[in-house]
Amino acid sequence: MRIEDLSPVSGSVKNTKRRGRGIGSGLGKTGGRGHKGAGQRSGNKKRAWFEGGQMSLARRLPKRGFSNHLFRKSFQIVNLKDLSALEMDSIDAEVMSKNGLVKSSLKPVKVLGFGDVTGKMNVTASAFSATAKEKIEKAGGTATEQ
Numbered sequence: 001m002r003i004e005d006l007s008p009v010s011g012s013v014k015n016t017k018r019r020g021r022g023i024g025s026g027l028g029k030t031g032g033r034g035h036k037g038a039g040q041r042s043g044n045k046k047r048a049w050f051e052g053g054q055m056s057l058a059r060r061l062p063k064r065g066f067s068n069h070l071f072r073k074s075f076q077i078v079n080l081k082d083l084s085a086l087e088m089d090s091i092d093a094e095v096m097s098k099n100g101l102v103k104s105s106l107k108p109v110k111v112l113g114f115g116d117v118t119g120k121m122n123v124t125a126s127a128f129s130a131t132a133k134e135k136i137e138k139a140g141g142t143a144t145e146q
Helices: 080-086 093-098 130-138
Strands: 076-079 109-112 122-125 142-145
Touching (some): 076 080
Parallel strands (some): 076 109
């Protein structure tokens, strides 16, 4: 067998419809685009959610309920295992940001209780989980909320 003997399976390759080639083709004159409007013009691309000028689905549906997204408080999260790895006496948001545990020292930080506290440390943060506070105080340190 040679490369020139290869051919696709019959029926798998189809000629494209030739548009705008006279009325006998079935797609002559307007080329299957209809008359006037954006859809008939070249370069027209409709957005995936476009509904032909019909009132959009998002506007047709009733608006109900309440969303808390405007009022929720988002925290940067730090685990106790990361804090104990620092091996420092006093830790606050500034120390955490310098060591790469949080992105910004200006945004609120919450300390979670994953991991063990090896030594005594005084941690200052915006919030603590109950287990984190318990573990820090059990080790002899203090958990201070700002």
